[in-house]
Amino acid sequence: MLPLTLFHLFLGLSVSLLGAFASDHQEETVKGFFGRNGTSQSTHTNNWAVLVCTSRYWFNYRHMSNALSMYRTVKRLGIPDSNIILMLADDASCNARNKFPGSVYANPGRHLDLYGENVEVDYRGYEVTVENLIRVLTGRVEPSVPRSKRLLTDEHSNIFVYMAGHGGNEFLKFQDNEEISAFDIADAFEQMYQKKRYNEIFFMVDTCQANSLYSKLYSPNILATGSSQVGENSYSHSSDKDLGVAVIDAYTHYVLELMEGINKTSQSTMQDLFSSIDPNKINSHPGVRSDLFRRPLDKTLITDFFGGVSQIEVVDDEEGVEEEAGLVGGNGKDSVSSTAPAQASFAIPERRASHSKRHIEPVSNTSTTSEAKELWGWVGSSTRAWGAVALFGGLVGWVRMRS
Amino acid sequence: MLLSRLATVFAAVTLCRAQISEYFDEKLTVTPLKDGKVASTLAFTTLLKNASPRNVERLHDDDDSQHYTLFPLALGQILREYGVTEMHLTLNAGKWNYDSWGHPVEPGVGTGAELWAWIGDGALSTVDARWKGLRNALAGLFCSSLGALDELRTTSPTEVFQPEGSLPSSTPHQLRHASHPSEHVCTENLTPFVKLLPCKASAGLATLLNPHRLFDANWHGMGVHVLWHEDEGVEVRLTFQTVSDPLRNYQARKQDWSFESLFGRKVERACPAARSSIVEVSLPQDSPYNLSPEPTLAEKDVAWFDIQPASKPVDISMSYMPDFNPGLAARLAKPSTPLSVQRTLKESSQAHGQLSVVLKNHESYPIQAVYLETMPWIVQFYLHTLTATLDGHPYTSAFSNLSYIPAVPHSRPSTFHVLLSIPANSTLKVTMDVTKAFLRYTEHPPDAQRGWDLPPAIIAPLNLDTNRMYTPTLLVDLATPDFSMPYNVIIFTCTLLAFLFGNVFNLLTRKFVVVSLKPAPSSTIKED
Numbered sequence: 001m002l003p004l005t006l007f008h009l010f011l012g013l014s015v016s017l018l019g020a021f022a023s024d025h026q027e028e029t030v031k032g033f034f035g036r037n038g039t040s041q042s043t044h045t046n047n048w049a050v051l052v053c054t055s056r057y058w059f060n061y062r063h064m065s066n067a068l069s070m071y072r073t074v075k076r077l078g079i080p081d082s083n084i085i086l087m088l089a090d091d092a093s094c095n096a097r098n099k100f101p102g103s104v105y106a107n108p109g110r111h112l113d114l115y116g117e118n119v120e121v122d123y124r125g126y127e128v129t130v131e132n133l134i135r136v137l138t139g140r141v142e143p144s145v146p147r148s149k150r151l152l153t154d155e156h157s158n159i160f161v162y163m164a165g166h167g168g169n170e171f172l173k174f175q176d177n178e179e180i181s182a183f184d185i186a187d188a189f190e191q192m193y194q195k196k197r198y199n200e201i202f203f204m205v206d207t208c209q210a211n212s213l214y215s216k217l218y219s220p221n222i223l224a225t226g227s228s229q230v231g232e233n234s235y236s237h238s239s240d241k242d243l244g245v246a247v248i249d250a251y252t253h254y255v256l257e258l259m260e261g262i263n264k265t266s267q268s269t270m271q272d273l274f275s276s277i278d279p280n281k282i283n284s285h286p287g288v289r290s291d292l293f294r295r296p297l298d299k300t301l302i303t304d305f306f307g308g309v310s311q312i313e314v315v316d317d318e319e320g321v322e323e324e325a326g327l328v329g330g331n332g333k334d335s336v337s338s339t340a341p342a343q344a345s346f347a348i349p350e351r352r353a354s355h356s357k358r359h360i361e362p363v364s365n366t367s368t369t370s371e372a373k374e375l376w377g378w379v380g381s382s383t384r385a386w387g388a389v390a391l392f393g394g395l396v397g398w399v400r401m402r403s
Numbered sequence: 404m405l406l407s408r409l410a411t412v413f414a415a416v417t418l419c420r421a422q423i424s425e426y427f428d429e430k431l432t433v434t435p436l437k438d439g440k441v442a443s444t445l446a447f448t449t450l451l452k453n454a455s456p457r458n459v460e461r462l463h464d465d466d467d468s469q470h471y472t473l474f475p476l477a478l479g480q481i482l483r484e485y486g487v488t489e490m491h492l493t494l495n496a497g498k499w500n501y502d503s504w505g506h507p508v509e510p511g512v513g514t515g516a517e518l519w520a521w522i523g524d525g526a527l528s529t530v531d532a533r534w535k536g537l538r539n540a541l542a543g544l545f546c547s548s549l550g551a552l553d554e555l556r557t558t559s560p561t562e563v564f565q566p567e568g569s570l571p572s573s574t575p576h577q578l579r580h581a582s583h584p585s586e587h588v589c590t591e592n593l594t595p596f597v598k599l600l601p602c603k604a605s606a607g608l609a610t611l612l613n614p615h616r617l618f619d620a621n622w623h624g625m626g627v628h629v630l631w632h633e634d635e636g637v638e639v640r641l642t643f644q645t646v647s648d649p650l651r652n653y654q655a656r657k658q659d660w661s662f663e664s665l666f667g668r669k670v671e672r673a674c675p676a677a678r679s680s681i682v683e684v685s686l687p688q689d690s691p692y693n694l695s696p697e698p699t700l701a702e703k704d705v706a707w708f709d710i711q712p713a714s715k716p717v718d719i720s721m722s723y724m725p726d727f728n729p730g731l732a733a734r735l736a737k738p739s740t741p742l743s744v745q746r747t748l749k750e751s752s753q754a755h756g757q758l759s760v761v762l763k764n765h766e767s768y769p770i771q772a773v774y775l776e777t778m779p780w781i782v783q784f785y786l787h788t789l790t791a792t793l794d795g796h797p798y799t800s801a802f803s804n805l806s807y808i809p810a811v812p813h814s815r816p817s818t819f820h821v822l823l824s825i826p827a828n829s830t831l832k833v834t835m836d837v838t839k840a841f842l843r844y845t846e847h848p849p850d851a852q853r854g855w856d857l858p859p860a861i862i863a864p865l866n867l868d869t870n871r872m873y874t875p876t877l878l879v880d881l882a883t884p885d886f887s888m889p890y891n892v893i894i895f896t897c898t899l900l901a902f903l904f905g906n907v908f909n910l911l912t913r914k915f916v917v918v919s920l921k922p923a924p925s926s927t928i929k930e931d
Contacts, residue, residue: 056849094496094589094618102590102615117604117614120546121591126848127548144535144550146543175849177886 004399011392025381033313041295042304044158044199048083048151049074049306052133054165054174056090061104061245062236064092066164066206066252068104068114073259074160078308085136085151087123089165089175099242106248106256108240122149130180137161138191155196160204160305164252167207169230170215182216193219200293202270202305206251208233211287223293223300225274227251228284235283250282262302264309271298425473426450426678427601429608433665433719434685436504437739439650439658439727440621443665444508445608445643447600449474452636459486459523459574473676475599478629478639481540485533488576488631489521489566492541492549494588495624497646498875505739509626509642510870513859515584518552521566523574534579545627546591552581556858558777558808558818563863563871568630568638582777584856584876588625590614596625596641607674608682608710611666612643620645650727658727661720669716680710682719691724738765742772742825744862746874748782753839753882756782760833760860760874764825771865774833776819780810781840781855782879784817788836794829801831812840822865839881847883854880 051074053067071086093104093115106112123132135141136151153159166173170182185203192198203224205213210226217224227234227249236246237253248256258276262268274297279285290297303309432444451474457466466483469476482490493511511517520537522530534557542549561578570576593614597604604612617623626642649660662669673680684694684706696719698706710717743763750756764770778784784807791801803822810817825831848855856876863871 091587091589094587100615101618115590117590118594119591120594122543122546123548124546124591125548125587126551144539146540148543148546177849 007395011395014388014391025378041299042158042200042301043156044304045156045310046083046154047074047079047158047160047305047308048085048153049079049160050085050087050133050136050151050162052087052128052161052163052165054087054089054128054163054172056175058090058092058095058097059245060090060165061092061243062248063164063166064088064090065104065106065114065248067162068119069106069248069252069256070160070162070204071119072114072116073256074306074308077259077262077303077306078264079306080308081120082148083308084120085122085149086120087128087133088121089128090125105240105243106253108238108247110240110242120148126175128175130174130178130184133174133180134184134188137188139195139197151197153192153197156199157197158305159198159201161201162204162206163213164206164249167205167209167213169209170212172205172207172213182213185213186216186218189217189222190219193221200304204255206234206249210234211289214289217289217292220292221294222289223270223297223305224289226287227282229287232284251277251284251286254278254282259302259306262306264303264307266301266303268302269298270300270302270305273302424452425471426452427473427674427676428679429674429677429681430679431608431611431682432508432685433660433682434508435658435660435687435721436646437732438503439729439732440504440646440648441658441660441665442504442507442644442646445611446509447609447641449601449639450636451479451638454637456488456523456571456631456637457483457486459526462486462526462528473601474637475639477544477595478599478627481537481544482629484540485537486523486526487520487533487537487629488523488570489568490518490537490629491520491567491626492516492518492545492628493624493626494545494547494586494592495622496588496618497620497622497624499622499646499873501740501872502743503739504646506869506872507644509624509628509644511626511873512622512624512644513582513584513861513873514876515582515856515858516547516549516552516586517580517582517858518549519564519578519580521570521576521578523571523576525574530577530579538581545595547586547588549583549586551586552583554814556583556777556779556816557581558816560775560777560818560820560861562820563773563775563861566630567628569633570631580777582858584858588623589618592625593617593643596627596643599639599641601676602674606672607677607680608670609674610670610672611662611668613667616647616665616667617643617645620647622646656726657723659720659722662718663720669718670710671716673711673715677711682708682710684708684719684721687723693722693724695720695722740869740872741766741867742770742862742864742872744860744872744874746860746877748837748857748877748879750839750880753880754841756837756839756879758782758784758835758837762823762825762831762833762862764827764829764831767827769827770825770867772823772825773863773865774819774821774823775861775863777816777858778810778819779816779855779857780812780814781842781881782837782857783810783840784819785836785838788834790834792832792834793826798831800824801833813843813846839879841882844884844886844889847886851883851886854878 049070051067051070053063055063067086067088071084074084075081092098094101100110102115103110103113104115106114136149139151141150151159163172171179173179189201192201198221200221200223203214203217203222205226207213208228209230209232210228212226212230214224214226228251235250237248237250239246254277255273258273274286274288277286288297426449428448430446430448432446434442436442451471469479469483471479491511493513494516495512495514498514499507499512518538518541520534522533522537524530526533531554535553538549538552558580559578560580564578564580566576593612597609597612600609602609604610623645624643626640626644628640628642630638630640632638645665647660647665649655649658649664684698686692686694686704686706688704694706696708696713699709700707708717708719741764743765745761747759748756749759760774762772786807789802791798793801801823803824806818806820808818823831823833855878857879859873859876861871861873
């Protein structure tokens, strides 16, 4: 009796150890998959954006234009409307004072219409309150709130949070009658961290004394930037003679200018973004807080936060072999998007050819040590798995035959 | 036996499935108005044949799977989730001028957001719970703040808002109506509207939905109407009405219009999913004009164009020979509607006011009309001061069938419903004193100094064949507190308390003593 139980115990242990080996191999494969996107080491799988304009009234046209500039940028770089929460505290586009209804312009001379014909504003007018913002961020919304007004992020989501309006030392004014403080924002982000609602957050603020708003953050994986230091104002960029109001803020204007030159395959980093803003031109000193952010800024791509760029690996159905069809970034090929299906289909036959070669001579083609290790690991794990099953089946059969 | 049963079931299912079919029609109605403006109404109707609203008693069970090709799925899912049989949502901006423009093609022209629905009763969840769910779901779908249409704005005026379609006779239905006059309508409401159409905005008459021109119109409004016709099926009608002004440019002398001048676009392609695509133009009767291209069918006062076979791009235009003469046009034209209404709120103080409604009957026979007022609780009526004067003289037989549901402060609006009789060719003036509420500090909106918008009153004539009329909204100025007072009180009180406490503490604990300073002897000082 005792030898039998001991033998069963030994069998169970060996199977679990084999299982552990197999999962180790899976972790390595996953890491290798994410590491293929050029220089970025990000581990996010989806992107979200929360863009907030907190000011009401026609003369705060520029704050709505700020939020809409960021909306245009993230939408252009691939984040869909379902992943964007846009909050505008007032209606500038169809305002009775707007000489050009249906449009919000980003520069004097009206060359760029930010409103366009395809815009979805999730929270508008009186719904933009401190309570609603914190509820959206933390996910503690009432059951009646519709899906388009919820932030349905998970632990692999990168979130871009942008806020524009009037602010001061450690506060931001909402709609002229309430304020959100830097402590509120820090606590909201901490709740999000505890609930595993983000992978990384990029927090950008364009208000007066904006750098004070991120000074109280204490949760990991947050990169924050503001447009002016404590004691400094953020200024508007220019006003349009026909509209009669300032159309955009200086900081956001230069950010937008940089973003207009970026597309989905861009390898520009956050360091490029922060270095491109000239304090002399915007009359304030932007700040960056990266102590909570674990990746280096010159290795963090702009599209990690602003774009909806995904890592894709095409799996061949016939052979079940994983093909390296890294179609995103790194090697300069266009990403899989609605604009470049033709190039993607050109890429695949090339790789299939090289892979079939590799399939015939698995050992000789593996040049790098990591590829060899990976192949050996794959071969080894399937052999081990089948070996364990055969062993267990044999044992059970022997026991049945004995009894 | 089993096989034959299966066969009959299978046949029945396929027959039923085969009978559900969907039809999509689009129609544009263009009417030149007597003051030089042009009213246009785009209507997109999708009919789901032989479909019926969901049985509300089985609302808690899983729904049968719905397969739509043309019928908008997002809207259909919302309606089936909450057991809604009939629903009308309108989002309008501007003031509809009945005297100059007549009756609109779609009657729901109240400014702001108006939502009313007939919801089946008898499910496990209450009608109010499902009304709340419907409001919030539509708010999410159409990017508008319809969640604000809560019980502070919801009433149930069943006599005026009778169902336009049929209601299933097996379940009782309840009406819920709410309006939010300060709601804006802009491109973000048009974007999901266009996504509900089969051809989106790329083919058919929907290409004319250019937000830059639509929201520039003097009056514009979009509507979503869902009805059930018992012998037809479920119909969804998406409408967009505008009143544009060809004479707005000071250099324009004629009220010429075309698709290019009204919408900034032409119809480039026909929508292949549309069963019919028709433009109906009302022809002017009193001045020479030129209409191009040639209409498919023309009568004395209406011309029809069939877009689908026409050569593309289609740009229908009407040009007039003489210049537009506003004085002549006004003299020649009869009053556009039999009844003219004007409603004002006279406020002399921040506590009281007087609501005054003036109704003019232009016809030579008396008119019976229902006057409905769904006033939020912030303005409350003194019903005993309700008086009527006819051409200046007191008139006692104006009112009958008065029904009044008083307002509950902070929770329910008042519903005031009365049948008015207006004699022929006369002016009836109805006045009532009102009191204005003093709101709690937290109930004021962020822009409290603007005031509150009051929803339009609705006049539904009984012995005419015209539809209901909406008065313009009113703005009421309520007493606003000094919003900096809480801060002032806290600062002042804390200062006073600190001052008092500090003084008392010092008096009790601080003791002044004299300290003598002796010179220290240098020999005893040691360095460590």
